Amino acid sequence: MANTETVDLVEEKAALMRRDVIEMGYAAGGRGAHFGPALSSIEIVASLFFGVMNNDPKNPTMADRDRFVQSKGHACLALYSALGEAGYITEEQMATFKGDGSFLAGHPTRNPQYGIEVSSGSLGNGFAVACGMAKAAKVKGEGHKVFCLVGDGECNEGVIWEAAMNAVKYKLDNLIAIIDRNFVQLAGTTKDIMDVDVEALWRAAGWDVLVIEDGNDASSVLEALEGMKDSSNGKPHMIIANTTKGKGISFMEGSLNWHARPMNKDQYEQAVADLENA
Amino acid sequence: MNKAALDKLQEWSEKGHRSAQGDTLVMLAADYPEMVALSADLTPTARLVEFKDTYPDRFFDVGIAEQNLIDFSAGLALEGLRPFAVGLAAMVPMRPAEQMRAALGYMNVNVTVIGIEAGVRFGPLGNTHYAMDDIAVVRAIPNFTVIAPSDPLSTHKALYACIEHEGPVYMRLTGGPGYPVMYPEDFDFQIGKAIEYRTGSDVAFVSSGSLLSDAVGAADILESKGISTRVVDMHTVKPLDTEMLDKVFSENALVVTVEEHSSIGGLGGAVAEYKAGVADAPKQVIASLGDKFQKLGDHAFLMKENGLTAPDLAALAETNL
Numbered sequence: 001m002a003n004t005e006t007v008d009l010v011e012e013k014a015a016l017m018r019r020d021v022i023e024m025g026y027a028a029g030g031r032g033a034h035f036g037p038a039l040s041s042i043e044i045v046a047s048l049f050f051g052v053m054n055n056d057p058k059n060p061t062m063a064d065r066d067r068f069v070q071s072k073g074h075a076c077l078a079l080y081s082a083l084g085e086a087g088y089i090t091e092e093q094m095a096t097f098k099g100d101g102s103f104l105a106g107h108p109t110r111n112p113q114y115g116i117e118v119s120s121g122s123l124g125n126g127f128a129v130a131c132g133m134a135k136a137a138k139v140k141g142e143g144h145k146v147f148c149l150v151g152d153g154e155c156n157e158g159v160i161w162e163a164a165m166n167a168v169k170y171k172l173d174n175l176i177a178i179i180d181r182n183f184v185q186l187a188g189t190t191k192d193i194m195d196v197d198v199e200a201l202w203r204a205a206g207w208d209v210l211v212i213e214d215g216n217d218a219s220s221v222l223e224a225l226e227g228m229k230d231s232s233n234g235k236p237h238m239i240i241a242n243t244t245k246g247k248g249i250s251f252m253e254g255s256l257n258w259h260a261r262p263m264n265k266d267q268y269e270q271a272v273a274d275l276e277n278a
Numbered sequence: 279m280n281k282a283a284l285d286k287l288q289e290w291s292e293k294g295h296r297s298a299q300g301d302t303l304v305m306l307a308a309d310y311p312e313m314v315a316l317s318a319d320l321t322p323t324a325r326l327v328e329f330k331d332t333y334p335d336r337f338f339d340v341g342i343a344e345q346n347l348i349d350f351s352a353g354l355a356l357e358g359l360r361p362f363a364v365g366l367a368a369m370v371p372m373r374p375a376e377q378m379r380a381a382l383g384y385m386n387v388n389v390t391v392i393g394i395e396a397g398v399r400f401g402p403l404g405n406t407h408y409a410m411d412d413i414a415v416v417r418a419i420p421n422f423t424v425i426a427p428s429d430p431l432s433t434h435k436a437l438y439a440c441i442e443h444e445g446p447v448y449m450r451l452t453g454g455p456g457y458p459v460m461y462p463e464d465f466d467f468q469i470g471k472a473i474e475y476r477t478g479s480d481v482a483f484v485s486s487g488s489l490l491s492d493a494v495g496a497a498d499i500l501e502s503k504g505i506s507t508r509v510v511d512m513h514t515v516k517p518l519d520t521e522m523l524d525k526v527f528s529e530n531a532l533v534v535t536v537e538e539h540s541s542i543g544g545l546g547g548a549v550a551e552y553k554a555g556v557a558d559a560p561k562q563v564i565a566s567l568g569d570k571f572q573k574l575g576d577h578a579f580l581m582k583e584n585g586l587t588a589p590d591l592a593a594l595a596e597t598n599l
Contacts, residue, residue, distance in 0.1 A: 110385045118356070122380040128346050129381055132353015139314070139335065139359065159377070162346035170338070 002222035006051045010218040013085050014046040015278065018248050020081035020094065022271045025263055028098040032262035034106070036252055038077035040182035040216070040243040041149060045070075047221040048147050049082040052229060057087040060115045066144050067133055069118045071126030072151035072180060073107035074260065079116070080104055088115035124157030126150075127177065131167045134175035134236075145229055148177045153185030156194050161205065167236040168206035176228045176237045181215065182245035186259050199240055208235040215241025250274050279464055280305045283434045290430035291459045295451040295488070296394050298430040300325025302437045303362055307333050310441055314354060316340060316363045318347045324364040324394055348374040351389045352381035360388055360441055367393025367409030367450050368400065371416045382446040383419040389447075390440040391416075396426070396450040396487070397538030398567065401576040409450070410567050414543025416448040417516050423447045423469060424516040426537075426545075428490035429460035432513060435467035443469055452538050453488030454577060460490055460511075472519035478508035481595045482530035484523075486512050486545045489536045492581075495588025500595060507595070515545050520552055527559040532599050534563045536591060538581075541566040563598050565591055 018039060025033030045068075049055065053066040070079045077097070084094045089104075093114075096102035103111055107121025117133075120126035130148035137144055154160065167175060181198065183190050202209045210228065212220045221241060228237040245259075246252025249271045263271070282305065290298035306313050307329065314336045317324050321339060330337045340346050344365055351361040363370075370393050371378060382389050393412055400407035416422050425440075425447060427433040433451060440447045447469075460475070467473075475490065476497055483493035490511050497507035508530055510522060526533060533553075535546040546564030553559045567584050581587050585594060 119380065119384050122376060124345075125349050125377055125380050128349030128377075129353040129356070131346075132350040132355075133357050134353070135338070135350070136354045136357030136359050139354075140357065159343075159345040159349060162340070162343035163349065166340050166343065166346055166350060169341075 002051065002219055002226060006222060007219045010043070010046045010051050010222060013050045014042050014218060015275070016085050017042050017046055017078065017081035019275055020084055021077040022268065022275065024077055024080065024094055024097040026268045027095060030262050031098045032260055033077055033098070034074040034260040035249070035263065036184065036246040036255065036258040037072060037075040037151065037180070037182065039247045039249060039252065040245045041075050041078045041180040042247065043216050043218050043221050044149060044178050044180060044241055045078045045082045047218060047225055049086050051222050052225045053147065054144065057115065060088055061112045064142065064144050067117050067146045069120070069126050069130040069133070069146065069148045070108055071120055071130065071148055072123070072154050073120030073126060075180070076106060076108050079108060083115050123151070123154045124159040128159050128163035131163045131172060131175060134172040135170050137174055138170070138172070146175050148175065150177055150179050152179055152181045152183065152190050152198060153193065155179065155198060164202070164205045164207065171234045172236040173232050173234055176225065176239070178239045178241055180243055181240050182243045184245040184254070184256060184259065188256060202238045202240070206235065207238045208233060209238045209240065211240045211242070213242055215243035216247045248275060248278060279435060279438060280309065283431065284464065287430050287459050287462065291457060292455060294455040294457060295433055295453045296323070296325045298433040299392060299394065299437065299451060300329065302434045304329050304332060306437060306441055307336060310360060312358060313360045313362065313441060314338065316347055316351055316361055318342055318344050318365055320364060320366065326364065344369055345374045345377050348377035348391070349381050352385060352387050355387040355389045356385070362390045362392060364392045364394060366407070367396035367412050368407045371412040371448060375415050378416065379419045383421045386421045386445050388444060391446070391448045393448065393450045397452045398572055398580045399452060399454050399577050401580055402574065404574055405571045408572060410540045411543065412450055413515055413539050413545065414547070417543060417548065421445050422516065423514065425449045425469065425514050426452065426487040427513050428485070428488055428511050429453065429458065431459065431461040432467060436513065439467055439469050450487065457488050458491045470514045470517045470519055472513065472522040473511040474508065474522065475511050476507065476509040478506040479529055480506045481532050481534060481599060482508040482510060482526045483534050483536055483591065484510045484512050484526065484545070484549060485536040486515055487538055489538055489586060492586060492588045492591060493536045496591035496595065499588060499592035505596065505599065512545060515548055518548055518552055523549065523552055527553065527556055531560050532563070532595060533560055534565055534591065534595050536565045536586070538586065539566055541568050561598060563594060565594060
């Protein structure tokens, strides 16, 4: 069991991050934002940044930091909100999201001084790059871990499976990947677009797989991550976290309409009210 | 330079570019502890068996998976290793082009991607195994350097230059068994710095890859007819050596670019793009594989078919002068 203090901290940060996602996304105006996939992954990212990872916002490139690669780059607001709440980036920088000349694009761009390890958004590639980073740590005898957030729709990509096989071959047990299993991708449900047994596929590929029933429950996520982080069983680790797309916002939860779009004033006010009443 | 390379030149010439490349990677591994090599199920083809046997912990075969070959290399490089990823030129830049853009170019990482058997060297295997568009694909990706060395020693020296270079490199290798030694002695190889192989004031052949020997052969023919001919080894296709091109444009009456690549997007295209902004530049003719899929045939047949032999190149220049 994760200790109560850590669970409380992660829950507190998750609430702040949800508010950041709404504020940053609303401020982007007509440019819109990927609200749904950011909100489903909040507890996962919060658990990593505020519970599990060895990291230091004051020393963002320290050699023994744990690495976080957000392969589902479209959910960048989950990452940016964590970077903001942790102190890697300032409130002023957060306010530039998607603005002209900002370094906070709609998909992350590598920027180690601000805690962004890998450019992503071209789906599948962040995961494969993370596997290379984990292998490099093995080659160099370094003990840090590599965490990678993957989308369930993202698992449609061929390179995911090229990398999945390779990670097993090289016994990358210092790699902990998490699938944000929110059951909705861009054009429909994962069942409608590509109906596969995700768990069976990852097990068949040879990964150490753990399914958590509620990936929006900080306690469950922390417990899973801590268990995987301490495991050196010779297999790469995969946590399939069942989540709710748009989690926390009444009109977004499970909706096919809130993968990515602009938010109007009425919707913004409703979203803020939802978060205040949570 | 690794002096052992000079003793290998004749062997590399006899065996072709794959051996020059494979043997050099072993030398690099000895000299640079951070260097690692990768292939996608091509270990014997890419002459990497010795590397694998000598440095088993620094050699990674990712299986027949070119997209992952590139992404995995990027991850290794982000953590400070110096990956050299070897694949068939026909497959590697084209299939994982998006990985080369997103993971190598955009993050500007230190990965060298080597495409062996570029051009139509794989003749009898047919068009799926021809690399006629690889320069075009990679040249359009920002931050990439593109190198096409001309002979065994320039391949060796180019690989040593790559490991000291910051940013991603694509190296396309041409020249099969029996390709000539153009540089028998140590020489100064710098990325982006073309070599004036021969001076001359009428025609200028600007060549990339192993066709340098054919350009020199064409120059011999033209010289015998009293036509003064310059030959430039433009081993780096990106960035172009524009200083050398300025000299050519101001001193030569005709420029013939020579490459075993499509007429679109290769060396000829790159020179034409630069020339478009130069006032009073001379006429340029692009000697290439054209814009077409090829007939089946061995390399010599295809060179003849495409007008890339020394007599063909000389005739092309004479016609256009």
